[in-house]
Amino acid sequence: MINVEDILKGFKTPESRWARFGPYYAMFPLDFAFEVVKQYSKEGDYIIDPFAGRCSSIYAGGVLGRHSLGIEINPVGWLYGTVKLQPADKAEVTDRLLEVYSKRNDFNLAIERMPLFYRMCYCDEVLKFLLSARQHLSWKRSSIDATLMSILLVYLHGKLGEGLSNQMKMTKAMGINYSVNWWKKHKLTKPPEINPVDFVIKKLDWRYEKGMPTVFDSKVFFGDSTTELDRIVQKVQETDIRFSLLFTSPPYCSVTDYYADQWLRLWLLGGPEIPKYNQEKHKGRFVSKKDYYNLLDTVFGNCAALMDENSTIYVRTDRREFTFNSTLEILQIHFPKHKTEITDRPFRTRTQTEIHGNTSNETGEIDIIMTR
Numbered sequence: 365m366i367n368v369e370d371i372l373k374g375f376k377t378p379e380s381r382w383a384r385f386g387p388y389y390a391m392f393p394l395d396f397a398f399e400v401v402k403q404y405s406k407e408g409d410y411i412i413d414p415f416a417g418r419c420s421s422i423y424a425g426g427v428l429g430r431h432s433l434g435i436e437i438n439p440v441g442w443l444y445g446t447v448k449l450q451p452a453d454k455a456e457v458t459d460r461l462l463e464v465y466s467k468r469n470d471f472n473l474a475i476e477r478m479p480l481f482y483r484m485c486y487c488d489e490v491l492k493f494l495l496s497a498r499q500h501l502s503w504k505r506s507s508i509d510a511t512l513m514s515i516l517l518v519y520l521h522g523k524l525g526e527g528l529s530n531q532m533k534m535t536k537a538m539g540i541n542y543s544v545n546w547w548k549k550h551k552l553t554k555p556p557e558i559n560p561v562d563f564v565i566k567k568l569d570w571r572y573e574k575g576m577p578t579v580f581d582s583k584v585f586f587g588d589s590t591t592e593l594d595r596i597v598q599k600v601q602e603t604d605i606r607f608s609l610l611f612t613s614p615p616y617c618s619v620t621d622y623y624a625d626q627w628l629r630l631w632l633l634g635g636p637e638i639p640k641y642n643q644e645k646h647k648g649r650f651v652s653k654k655d656y657y658n659l660l661d662t663v664f665g666n667c668a669a670l671m672d673e674n675s676t677i678y679v680r681t682d683r684r685e686f687t688f689n690s691t692l693e694i695l696q697i698h699f700p701k702h703k704t705e706i707t708d709r710p711f712r713t714r715t716q717t718e719i720h721g722n723t724s725n726e727t728g729e730i731d732i733i734m735t736r
């Protein structure tokens with residue numbers, strides 16, 4: 365029997381070691397994810413999160429014995445989620461680490477050509493190893509490679525001494541020029557000397573020390589909910605499965621750009637060396653109100669086809685007018701028979717944006733809870 369307190373309060377169990385896996389902007393506080401799943405569903409129920417982020421909702425569902433299904437468009441969030449639901453065997457991940465490291469010297473010349481930012485951020489050994497990982501890890505296809513890659517993503521940047529990089533924020537990568545100037549100003553132009561194999565092995569030892577998490581039938585799809593859900597709806601409608609809890613937090617209109625914030629992690633996954641403004645739909649800041657409205661309308665409309673008539677809809681969103689009003693309107697259109705309650709972030713210690721340093725009163729989350 366799982367003891368939720370053990371997961372939330374410490375690192376004594378495998379489930380607690382993996383629960384917080386992956387720094388991600390606007391992530392659910394862990395206790396909130398577990399509380400909502402516990403309060404609004406029961407064991408054996410089906411839960412869906414179409415904007416899963418680092419998948420705390422899906423992980424809480426799986427650990428608590430619910431069938432849980434997520435969708436996430438950002439590869440960084442998807443990797444954290446898919447790996448924490450089912451990490452690969454530690455010995456296989458370690459072998460792969462050594463294999464990737466053994467190919468680092470193929471990149472002796474490549475590092476010479478890298479922009480100054482990378483040379484100040486990482487020592488040569490780390491940079492060569494990262495280039496080898498970037499080239500050789502098939503993180504979309506192999507769970508061993510996905511696990512190793514996600515460990516590298518977690519520690520790719522962070523406080524000096526805690527990650528592989530020179531001083532940086534952990535949750536959000538700062539811009540190229542900003543970082544270089546900052547390091548110069550603070551006399552941190554030399555990156556820390558780190559042996560990447562020793563570093564990663566220590567991290568693997570800690571993460572796997574208590575074993576593997578036990579997670580019930582859970583999966584997160586990598587893709588765009590507007591199209592993935594069509595497929596899921598078709599499949600599910602052939603069965604008598606209906607979902608009991610829709611638990612999600614959509615992107616907030618014109619607030620966060622998950623691609624810009626994660627540009628360095630996206631580089632490691634094969635993205636551009638110098639970050640570019642991402643113009644693909646659903647991968648930027650959601651500046652177009654029309655596109656934003658259509659996204660929520662399509663996704664919640666498709667979810668409605670999956671839900672049981674007595675389901676609960678739990679949506680945490682931004683309290684600012686456009687995002688909040690659109691979300692509420694769309695949910696009420698797609699769930700016309702549900703009663704709506706608006707609450708001011710229950711089960712909370714700090715909001716998601718406060719955790720990342722935002723103390724302004726203007727922003728903040730609000731919860732829409734719909735029940736029958």
Ligand SMILES: C[S@@+](CC[C@H](N)C(=O)[O-])C[C@H]1O[C@@H](n2cnc3c(N)ncnc32)[C@H](O)[C@@H]1O
Pocket residue numbers: 388389390391392393414415416417418419420421435436437438441587588589590612613614615616622646659
């Ligand atoms: C507010 S965050 C969710 C954070 C999540 N609750 C957590 O605890 O990590 C919204 C997420 O929706 C994702 N997203 C945006 N558009 C999407 C789409 N069309 N399909 C799937 N995911 C999408 C973003 O990449 C982002 O990770």
